[in-house]
Amino acid sequence: MNLLRLLNRKTFPHGIHPPQYKEETHDKPTRRLAFPEQVILPLQQNIGAPSIAIVRKGQMVERGELIAIAAPDKLSVPLHASVEGTVRDITLMPTATGPKTRSSIIQTLPSSPQIPVTGEQQDYRQMSREEIIAAIRDMGMVGLGGAEFPTYAKLATSMQHDIHTVIANGCECEPFITTDFRVMLENVQNLLLGMRIVMKAVAAEKGIIAIEDNKLEVMTALQAHLPEDGSIKVEVVETKYPQGAEQMLIYSLLGVALPKGKLPASLGLEVINVATAAEIGALLPNGQGFIERTVTITGDDLENPGNYRVPIGTSLQHILDETGFVGEEAELILGGPMMGQPVAFLDTPVHKGTGAVLVLDERATPNRNVQPCIKCAMCVEACPIHLNPSALGLLAYKHRYQEMQEQFHLNNCFECGSCSFVCPSNIPLVQLFRVAKAMNRERKLQ
Ligand code: SF4
Numbered sequence: 001m002n003l004l005r006l007l008n009r010k011t012f013p014h015g016i017h018p019p020q021y022k023e024e025t026h027d028k029p030t031r032r033l034a035f036p037e038q039v040i041l042p043l044q045q046n047i048g049a050p051s052i053a054i055v056r057k058g059q060m061v062e063r064g065e066l067i068a069i070a071a072p073d074k075l076s077v078p079l080h081a082s083v084e085g086t087v088r089d090i091t092l093m094p095t096a097t098g099p100k101t102r103s104s105i106i107q108t109l110p111s112s113p114q115i116p117v118t119g120e121q122q123d124y125r126q127m128s129r130e131e132i133i134a135a136i137r138d139m140g141m142v143g144l145g146g147a148e149f150p151t152y153a154k155l156a157t158s159m160q161h162d163i164h165t166v167i168a169n170g171c172e173c174e175p176f177i178t179t180d181f182r183v184m185l186e187n188v189q190n191l192l193l194g195m196r197i198v199m200k201a202v203a204a205e206k207g208i209i210a211i212e213d214n215k216l217e218v219m220t221a222l223q224a225h226l227p228e229d230g231s232i233k234v235e236v237v238e239t240k241y242p243q244g245a246e247q248m249l250i251y252s253l254l255g256v257a258l259p260k261g262k263l264p265a266s267l268g269l270e271v272i273n274v275a276t277a278a279e280i281g282a283l284l285p286n287g288q289g290f291i292e293r294t295v296t297i298t299g300d301d302l303e304n305p306g307n308y309r310v311p312i313g314t315s316l317q318h319i320l321d322e323t324g325f326v327g328e329e330a331e332l333i334l335g336g337p338m339m340g341q342p343v344a345f346l347d348t349p350v351h352k353g354t355g356a357v358l359v360l361d362e363r364a365t366p367n368r369n370v371q372p373c374i375k376c377a378m379c380v381e382a383c384p385i386h387l388n389p390s391a392l393g394l395l396a397y398k399h400r401y402q403e404m405q406e407q408f409h410l411n412n413c414f415e416c417g418s419c420s421f422v423c424p425s426n427i428p429l430v431q432l433f434r435v436a437k438a439m440n441r442e443r444k445l446q
């Protein structure tokens with residue numbers, strides 16, 4: 001047995017301990033961000049096919065109204081209006097991932113109280129597993145940890161396996177972000193209800209809410225509300241990056257390695273982000289669509305960093321205005337500093353998977369001098385999946401991309417950035433790996 005398990009520390013081998021920077025928003029209760037004058041809702045906010053608009057220019061829509069249906073017979077989810085207002089246009093707009101994408105722009109009705117519409121009341125206890133999964137699809141739910149994989153599809157796949165445990169992932173191991181922490185503290189009932197709903201959907205007997213040991217307040221908040229039969233419990237794992245990655249968390253909790261290319265369902269596990277579970281708990285009983293989320297907005301030169309409820313489609317410009325950005329310039333990142341997406345345009349909207357907006361000035365990754373590899377092996381020690389980033393980096397510089405895959409398992413790299421973080425030669429390893437993967441993909445297509 002692994003030494004770490006013998007010592008009874010719930011963790012995984014390797015990984016890193018970057019500065020946390022969570023204290024800036026950790027203790028700030030979630031507030032509502034003022035509604036923007038307009039929202040930009042990309043039709044593609046999920047892995048799979050984009051949704052199909054069913055509204056036209058000039059049409060009035062209510063907050064929470066269905067404005068785009070899921071693409072039929074494809075991996076896809078519907079989209080709902082996040083404000084009451086008028087559809088101003090359906091056109092190409094910039095997104096976090098770069099290319100412009102077809103988006104519905106809704107002009108917010110200034111006088112509206114912005115109360116979301118409700119659908120049919122639903123009690124999950126009276127619903128079949130298939131009905132629950134269909135309801136989760138209808139709410140447009142995707143993984144809120146950043147993956148944006150349609151939740152209904154994940155649960156439907158799990159129905160084909162014998163699932164015994166649902167793991168609600170509340171590790172939130174990226175620096176700066178405290179979204180999941182605040183969600184767990186402030187939405188105990190919704191989180192537990194969401195867990196029960198998901199457990200019923202996949203027929204799991206047990207639920208685990210997993211938190212890192214820098215979030216012990218959550219343990220206190222949840223303890224009194226956990227079911228007496230012990231079916232849902234809280235488990236604490238070491239604060240370490242990337243503890244929130246599925247395969248790392250599974251190893252930490254259960255001491256089993258997720259086989260390469262296999263889903264957690266193959267081990268009888270369903271892993272879901274805590275914010276996703278809490279939204280399911282909040283929305284499913286009222287038949288509502290997913291239209292807003294909690295977002296950590298923090299960094300440098302912000303007068304009011306904190307956690308905010310933000311309508312999907314709110315632009316970064318509005319966020320900077322409302323949280324009091326007083327700097328000259330800054331790097332904007334959607335998500336965490338390790339795996340987030342830097343963005344260039346201020347009209348880029350918050351999308352369903354956006355858990356954080358970072359506004360970094362002093363703490364932006366400095367443009368450091370890249371030096372040759374000194375073979376120190378720090379990157380090898382950091383890599384949580386035991387790749388050899390040093391060897392991969394050397395091959396990347398020589399454009400030997402195919403060899404990177406065939407001999408050094410490049411595609412197993414999930415781009416956590418731990419190797420780049422520790423490299424004393426400042427070699428941009430993860431960026432090199434992204435390019436190499438893209439080149440291999442292109443070659444395959446040719
Ligand atoms: S970015 Fe890839 S190679 Fe580097 S530490 Fe993470 S998984 Fe390993």
Ligand code: SF4
Binds near residue numbers: 372390423424
């Ligand atoms: S950490 Fe950097 S310098 Fe050290 S072996 Fe890895 S790539 Fe080379």
